[in-house]
Amino acid sequence: MADFDDKKNSATSKAIIFLVEDRSTQAELIVLLLNKIGFNKVRVFLDANSALEAFHDNPEAVDMIISDFNMPEMSGVDLLIAVRTSKFNNKVPFVVVSGIHNTNAALTASHHGADAFIAKPFDHYKLAEKIKPLLLHQSVSLT
Known part of the structure; x- marks a missing residue:
């Protein structure tokens, strides 16, 4: 289980996350989980x-x-492809979330370079488990 005692950790407190979600209520929920x-x-x-x-x-x-x-x-996978083929920062950690509960969605995301796939619904523990290691291993310094 993820450790949440490090909420003030510089990697988390300084990281800038782009959240792309077409449903505003889902976006608000994910922002709350990220804040948590x-x-x-x-x-x-x-x-x-x-x-x-x-x-x-x-x-x-x-x-x-x-x-x-x-x-x-534009789907999340199309966005992923555009980011991965960009000249700059194309290795930025990219996480795909989906309410589609089948392996094809996860495989498609992985095939195109997603670093992680999270099936909805998810809680803050699952979110932390998937995204914190990606930021810790990121080559760009967040300090």
């Missing part, structure tokens, strides 16, 4: 195109992307 485990710098995007534009504007300003799998216009 010490991530307070979360930028919410309700569509992948806006997130990609912000990423291209300043790719070094994001430490992790958490994106829904299934969204209108």
Whole structure:
């Protein structure tokens, strides 16, 4: 089980996370879960195109992307592919979340370079278990 005594840890308190979720109520819930485990710098995007534009504007300003799998216009996997083929910060940790509970969604995300896949619904323990190690192993210093 994840240790939550380190909420003020610099890796969590300084990390900037892009959260891409087309349903605002889901986005609010995920932000609350991220806050609960010490991530307070979360930028919410309700569509992948806006997130990609912000990423291209300043790719070094994001430490992790958490994106829904299934969204209108541009899916989370399409966003993942765009980030992974970018010239800058293309190794940024990328987590795909989905309400689709089958192995095809996870395999598709993994095939295109996702660092983790989390099936909805999830709690803060599961979220911490998946994302904290990714930031700890990230080559970009968060200090």
